[in-house]
Amino acid sequence: RLDREELCGQSATCMLPFELLLSNPLQFFRVEVALEDINDHSPVFPVERVTFKIVERSDPGTRFPVEAARDLDIGSNMVQAYSISPKNEYFSVFYGTNIENDRSVELVLEKPLDREEHEEMGFSLIAVDGGSPPRSGTTQVNIIVLDVNDNAPVFTQKTYVCQVLENSPQGSAVLRVVAADRDTGSNGDITYAFSQPLSQSDSPFTIDSMSGEIKLTKPLDYEAAQSHELSVRATDGGGLSAICKVLVEVVDVNDNAPEVVVSSFSSPLPENTAPGTVVALFTVRDRDSGANGKISCGLEDQRFFSLRPAYKNYYELVTVSALDREETARYILRVTAADAGSPPLTSTQTFTVDISDVNDNAPVFNQTSYTMYVRENNVPTVFVGAVSAADADVGLNGKVSYSL
Template sequence: VSEDGRQHFRFDRASGRLVVADRLDREQLCGQADTCTLPFELLLADPLQFFRVEVTLDDINDHSPVFPEERVTFKIPETSDPSSRFPLEGALDLDVGSNSVQAYRIAPENKHFSVSFGSRNDDDKYVELVLEKPLDREEQTEMDFSVIAVDGGSPPRSGTAQIHIIVLDANDNSPVFTQEVYLARVLENTPEGSVILTVLATDQDEGINGDISYQFRQAGEQSNPAFEIDPKSGEIKLSKPLDFEAAQTHELRVRATDGGGLSAICKVLVEVLDVNDNAPELVVSSFSSPLAENSAPGTVVALFTVRDRDAGANGKVSCALDHQLFFSLRPAYKNYYELVTVRALDREDTAQHILSVTAADAGSPPLTTT
């Protein structure tokens, strides 16, 4: 009995071996989590026993790094000082650990630029182009090269973004966001079209060089259709309903670009708050019927499990049995319950018993399943 209801493994009763039931995709099952564990309970009957099993999936290097854009254009003033940095959206590699992106390089080598790659903290990696030598628009107005992302697999995989540099005159101030990280907390039942957050960047330049536009910047297969941003105001709105059970957080990247081509990037974290929108699920795992009338009190008639996809009190479930003289419920293991007899049965008196079990969560108001 797996926690997510999906059967990734099957049990070979003849040999006692646990075997894979279908192809396991670590990225599909666990995303980019550091560890990927598939837990489930092994239920043995007669006598009733429970065993908890955890299977850990190891990552293989089956994904190449992918840049959000195949071609990126930077408009850089010739007045830019050496060591100036220009943020570049890093490549996304769905693999984890050493199989994820480990290095970036420029090809062919460029005397004006190098690439810098690192982490400000555990969750915030950055990639930047670094100006090594002053630009001269009169000497060269444009240049092209590639940035290559390489992962640590064996053999390694790589992804490439084409960089196009346009050398400009005199836009000497980049946009600056009021915050490096914006945080929004949103109820999962918030209506479509609601404004959840507004990002703001300022630019000290005047005229077109101070006009700022906003865009989302994310890798293609990881783009988030639940949000949209107003390019002028920086308002971020919901474009589709959120689902706490599907994703509890969303990470967005917003680029602010001024009229001269300079840009800055900020992170937006959207925390989805749970509402009680899932009723408890009640699943019968085993059931004995008919039942001999000479069954002793305490005989297990049925075993069932309850779960609720909501979190906190909204996912805390209790069970009750409608008024009964012959049967009762008792907890068995974690979220398992046993239906047992509590007194002698008499077929001649009552040949059939119809029982109703109600599972209720602790939400306000509570949701129930019978």
């Protein structure tokens, strides 16, 4: 059996020479047999798989050389064309003569790659010869798309809203912001920071640069600020960043007792003061809100004094009955203000009301009649006896003088 590839390899022509000797009559002939090629070999690639690592966003037209398939046949039975299966929009194949006049095979990038869309792709590169029927050979092409920093971080929310009790202790977690980056490696590594740097000594918040968790550096105060707006920036390893807002709503707790602020107070008070006279005017306030800031006032003893609302949060302390200094010279009144929190907080304001004297008591003798004895023939200025009268009033109102 004749094998042209074994006898002549890749030679364009293959001649098999021999000599023919005829014995009768004696003749000598030189014979050459030309072996013609048939398509009995398929194209074969040097490797079964070839891998290319291509940076995403590479320019269209970029070429990637591939080692050509070898076919032991010659002429039209050699490799005539290359194709890609399955066809795709990113690559085509070029087979032609290069500047060195050599036949070369190149993959041509037709469209920029996007790693976030396809991290890898694979297809078959097929070499086909010109025989009849044609033969083909295949190698697998694996494309690994290398990342470039073409994606900025994206937060899961544009605005985060949370509520925090104002008495939450230092170190309490507020919330966690989350951003994702479609890039890989350092291009996808995200760090978090407040967009506007906050002083550690002033700000009640701190953020973990790696996890995005926001915590308290000190308790919040609803009365100082009912809400805090933070701006958080997420930055990837390539310098691209995104910003989100964090709105922290401070929830009021009942941590402020009511305050009683006295505007005016009259003491001492004449004992003949008419009922309904205003003794004190005061206002009550609570820095808390809602039920925690709703205040009610009460007076312990309401026999002679009472409270009545004036306007808004003002109250008046007024007399409700006639006073008598001789019965009670001083009243100690305790006004209690309580809020509606749970548990409620209270505060007490004490009013000491002194009653001033009015001349409403006549002198009273200690006896209704006196019997005295004196000797006759007494000398002038002799002591006969003494009378005594008392007055319940004080001061000049209680000073007694006598006459006959």
